[in-house]
Amino acid sequence: MKFRDYYEILGVERNATQDEIKRAYRKLARKYHPDVSKEPDAEARFKEVGEAHEVLRDPEKRAAYDRMGENWRAGQDFQPPPNWDAGFEFSGGDFDGGAGDYSDFFEALFGSRMRQAHAQQRRAQSMPRQGQDHHAKVLIDLEDAYRGARRSIRLAMPTVDASGHLVTQERELDVNIPHGIRAGQHLRLAGQGGPGIGNGPPGDLYLEIEFRENPRWRVDGRDVYVDLPLAPWEAALGANVPVRTPEGSVELTVPPNSQAGRKLRLRGKGIPSRPPGDLYAVVSIALPPASTDAQKEAWRTMAKAFDFDPRAGR
Amino acid sequence: MSDESRTPVQGPVVEEQIEFTLMELSRACGADEEQITALIVEGVIEPIESSGAGEPRHPRRTNPAALPAARAQWRFSGTALRRARLATSLARDLEVNPPGVALALDLIDEIEALRAMLHRLGR
Numbered sequence: 001m002k003f004r005d006y007y008e009i010l011g012v013e014r015n016a017t018q019d020e021i022k023r024a025y026r027k028l029a030r031k032y033h034p035d036v037s038k039e040p041d042a043e044a045r046f047k048e049v050g051e052a053h054e055v056l057r058d059p060e061k062r063a064a065y066d067r068m069g070e071n072w073r074a075g076q077d078f079q080p081p082p083n084w085d086a087g088f089e090f091s092g093g094d095f096d097g098g099a100g101d102y103s104d105f106f107e108a109l110f111g112s113r114m115r116q117a118h119a120q121q122r123r124a125q126s127m128p129r130q131g132q133d134h135h136a137k138v139l140i141d142l143e144d145a146y147r148g149a150r151r152s153i154r155l156a157m158p159t160v161d162a163s164g165h166l167v168t169q170e171r172e173l174d175v176n177i178p179h180g181i182r183a184g185q186h187l188r189l190a191g192q193g194g195p196g197i198g199n200g201p202p203g204d205l206y207l208e209i210e211f212r213e214n215p216r217w218r219v220d221g222r223d224v225y226v227d228l229p230l231a232p233w234e235a236a237l238g239a240n241v242p243v244r245t246p247e248g249s250v251e252l253t254v255p256p257n258s259q260a261g262r263k264l265r266l267r268g269k270g271i272p273s274r275p276p277g278d279l280y281a282v283v284s285i286a287l288p289p290a291s292t293d294a295q296k297e298a299w300r301t302m303a304k305a306f307d308f309d310p311r312a313g314r
Numbered sequence: 315m316s317d318e319s320r321t322p323v324q325g326p327v328v329e330e331q332i333e334f335t336l337m338e339l340s341r342a343c344g345a346d347e348e349q350i351t352a353l354i355v356e357g358v359i360e361p362i363e364s365s366g367a368g369e370p371r372h373p374r375r376t377n378p379a380a381l382p383a384a385r386a387q388w389r390f391s392g393t394a395l396r397r398a399r400l401a402t403s404l405a406r407d408l409e410v411n412p413p414g415v416a417l418a419l420d421l422i423d424e425i426e427a428l429r430a431m432l433h434r435l436g437r
């Protein structure tokens with residue numbers, strides 16, 4: 001287990017006031033909030049910052065953490081010294097018991113103590129309660145949205161065993177993904193969420209659908225965009241060309257004088273939701289390289305045949 | 315837990331097949347009903363307009379004294395889930411108040427619309 005320097009994570013001095021800690025946390029939380037941030041490692045950084053704040057904002061935990069001394073450096077191998085927290089009381093306050101989101105380092109220091117306090121609070125509430133709803137994301141290919149798919153998802157369920165230790169139970173769930181589903185939509189799987197409390201029913205699991213990036217397709221809601229490169233003569237004279245769609249190849253009639261950027265619509269060939277989306281083939285013009293003398297001559301002949309200034313009117 | 319989980323499970327598409335009650339929406343967001351109600355009063359999420367001739371369900375047209383009774387009548391479209399989750403996570407993680415959440419969500423919507431436009435253009 002590696003030592004975590006919570007002060008370094010928040011970018012504050014060890015003698016920072018509680019206000020300074022709060023300000024530093026807020027600033028970083030806004031920067032890395034996964035719903036807002038486009039930083040590549042936003043989610044991991046957000047959790048790290050949240051964990052640092054969880055410890056430093058609480059005077060009890062901060063004092064216990066400080067007592068381990070200043071000589072530790074981030075990333076050093078670390079084992080908590082025996083009785084390192086002797087004499088400290090953890091009230092357990094608003095710890096959500098969800099665990100899993102904290103590092104091993106945090107778990108080793110605070111996990112079991114906080115869970116004990118939390119379990120006591122729970123026992124006090126003897127009313128059966130429904131378990132929490134859980135959320136997970138599932139990546140599918142656009143093609144899966146056309147045909148429907150079956151996906152295995154691995155879910156990590158942190159639970160506490162009889163001796164108060166945290167165990168992560170892994171389970172796999174096979175899920176049928178209906179065709180016509182779009183990115184950003186959710187499936188609700190009844191009873192697959194967190195376990196109930198005191199004989200309460202389990203919560204539900206919500207799966208958010210995301211499409212795997214594929215350079216071939218661009219998806220906008222139920223519509224799909226695909227690039228259609230044309231030779232200059234195909235674009236000028238019109239042509240019948242094959243277009244690759246997520247359900248296979250179709251023949252598309254390109255009208256004469258199709259400029260680059262023109263969108264040719266294949267009605268109903270988008271995602272087969274109700275109503276189905278459309279597929280757009282976006283024209284681009286690909287120039288054949290003129291290598292041989294004959295090829296160069298062909299372009300020169302073309303230049304003579306046209307009185308064309310592409311920059312006219314600029 | 316291991317064997318029964320191998321049978322494929324299926325569930326409804328929330329955005330197309332589900333209407334939430336206030337309690338269900340709150341649970342799905344891991345928030346309490348008061349937090350969701352505050353977002354509704356701020357106009358961040360809106361209940362579905364009542365189609366029948368029954369009581370008006372809309373909070374901003376409801377007498378505040380009648381709010382608790384009206385709340386049991388509220389229904390939310392499945393599409394409210396994404397917005398409600400985003401709003402409650404911003405409120406919880408960044409300690410933003412409901413007007414601040416409303417502003418943030420409007421800006422996020424605008425950014426997403428611009429990104430979608432760039433994406434369509436293939437940039």
